Amino acid sequence: MKFLDYAKVYIRSGGGGSGCVSFRREKFVEFGGPDGGDGGNGGSVWAEAVDNLNTLIDFRYQQHFFAKSGQPGMGSQRTGKTGDDIVLRVPMGTEILDEDEETLIADLTTPGERVLLARGGNGGWGNLHFKSATNQAPRRANPGQPGVERTLWLRLKLIADAGLLGLPNAGKSTFLAATSNARPKIADYPFTTLVPNLGVVGVDGREFVIADIPGLIEGASEGKGLGDLFLGHVERCAVLLHLVDGTSETVAEDCETILHELEAYSPELAAKPRITALNKIDALDDETLAERRAALEEVAGGKVFAISGVTGKGVTEVLRALQATIGAAREAPEEPEPWQP
Structure with missing residues (x-):
C-alpha cells in the first residue's frame, strides 16, 4: 500500500x-x-x-x-x-x-x-x-x-510516542527494526527510507510507538533532498530521539544541521524533549568513541548515549530513557486555558 x-x-x-x-x-x-x-x-x-x-x-x-x-x-x-x-x-x-x-x-x-x-x-x-x-x-x-x-x-500526522531524527544513513531504520517488529527497508545508500514507518517497542513490560521518518539534510527547510514534508509526523511525539552516525568525522556538524532544520521548521518542535544517541559505535575504537562523544555532548548540551543498532549495545538504556520521558509527558497535567469573559 x-x-x-x-x-x-x-x-x-x-x-x-x-x-x-x-x-x-x-x-x-x-x-x-x-x-x-x-x-x-x-x-x-x-x-x-x-x-x-x-x-x-x-x-x-x-x-x-x-x-x-x-x-x-x-x-x-x-x-x-x-x-x-x-x-x-x-x-x-x-x-x-x-x-x-x-x-x-x-x-x-x-x-x-x-x-x-x-x-x-x-x-x-x-x-x-x-x-x-x-x-x-x-x-x-x-x-x-x-x-x-x-x-x-x-x-x-501519524500518532506516535517517540520520533526518530537524523541525517540519511544515521541508522534510524536499523534501530527501528532492532527494537520492534517493523521491517523498514535498510540499505547502505542515503534516503533508503522514503515514507514514515511506525513500530511498537517494548521495554520493561511497557510499550510505546516510535515513528521513523526520512532523513533530513542541510537545506531541508528550503526543499533540498526530501525536504521537511515528513516532519509533521513527529509533531505529536512526546520525545524525539536524535541519532547521529558515529562513523562520521563531523558528528558535531551533523548534529547542528538537524537542530537548525528543526528550528527552521517549527520552534515548538525544536523545543520538544530530545534524547541524543551516537550510533554505530561497533565500528569505533574506544579512543575515537570518547572523542566524538565529547564533541557531540558539547553541541547537544547534555548527555549522549552510545549505542549500536546492529549489536544492540546501549539500546535498552535509550529505550528506558524514552519511556521515562514519555511517561512524564503523558502524566503531566494540562495547563488550564486562561479565563475569558
Whole structure:
C-alpha cells in the first residue's frame, strides 16, 4: 500500500427537497383543504477517524464526495425522503484544513471521533404549513435549502510516542527494526527510507510507538533532498530521539544541521524533549568513541548515549530513557486555558 499524507477533496451536502402544493381531493369531501407535504432534508457530509487506516491513499483515486438531496414533498401530507449522509473514513491523526490550507477545521485523534463538514439543506415546507383562518387554500410552498459545497485538505500526522531524527544513513531504520517488529527497508545508500514507518517497542513490560521518518539534510527547510514534508509526523511525539552516525568525522556538524532544520521548521518542535544517541559505535575504537562523544555532548548540551543498532549495545538504556520521558509527558497535567469573559 502506498503512503499518502496529503490529499485534496471536494465535498457537497445534499439540498433539501421542495415542498408540495397539493389539495385534498376525495369523493363526498366538499372542503378538503391543503395537504402538501414537506420536502426531505439533504444528506450531510461527515469525517470519521478509524483505527485500521494509516494512509490517505484512498483519496487519491476519489476526490469528489456528494451527498444525495432530499426528495420533494408529496400530496396527502407525505414528506419526502431524507438524503443519505456520506462519511469520509480517515486515519487517526488526520487534520482537516480549509481551502486556504491554513485554517484548521478539525483534528481527529481518537477512534470514532466525528466532525460535520457540510450540513444538508433543510426541506421546504408544503402548502399545509401556510393554512390559516384568512388563507384556507394557500398555493405556495417553500423550495428546499441548497447544499453546502466546500474544498478541503486532509493532512495526516501519524500518532506516535517517540520520533526518530537524523541525517540519511544515521541508522534510524536499523534501530527501528532492532527494537520492534517493523521491517523498514535498510540499505547502505542515503534516503533508503522514503515514507514514515511506525513500530511498537517494548521495554520493561511497557510499550510505546516510535515513528521513523526520512532523513533530513542541510537545506531541508528550503526543499533540498526530501525536504521537511515528513516532519509533521513527529509533531505529536512526546520525545524525539536524535541519532547521529558515529562513523562520521563531523558528528558535531551533523548534529547542528538537524537542530537548525528543526528550528527552521517549527520552534515548538525544536523545543520538544530530545534524547541524543551516537550510533554505530561497533565500528569505533574506544579512543575515537570518547572523542566524538565529547564533541557531540558539547553541541547537544547534555548527555549522549552510545549505542549500536546492529549489536544492540546501549539500546535498552535509550529505550528506558524514552519511556521515562514519555511517561512524564503523558502524566503531566494540562495547563488550564486562561479565563475569558
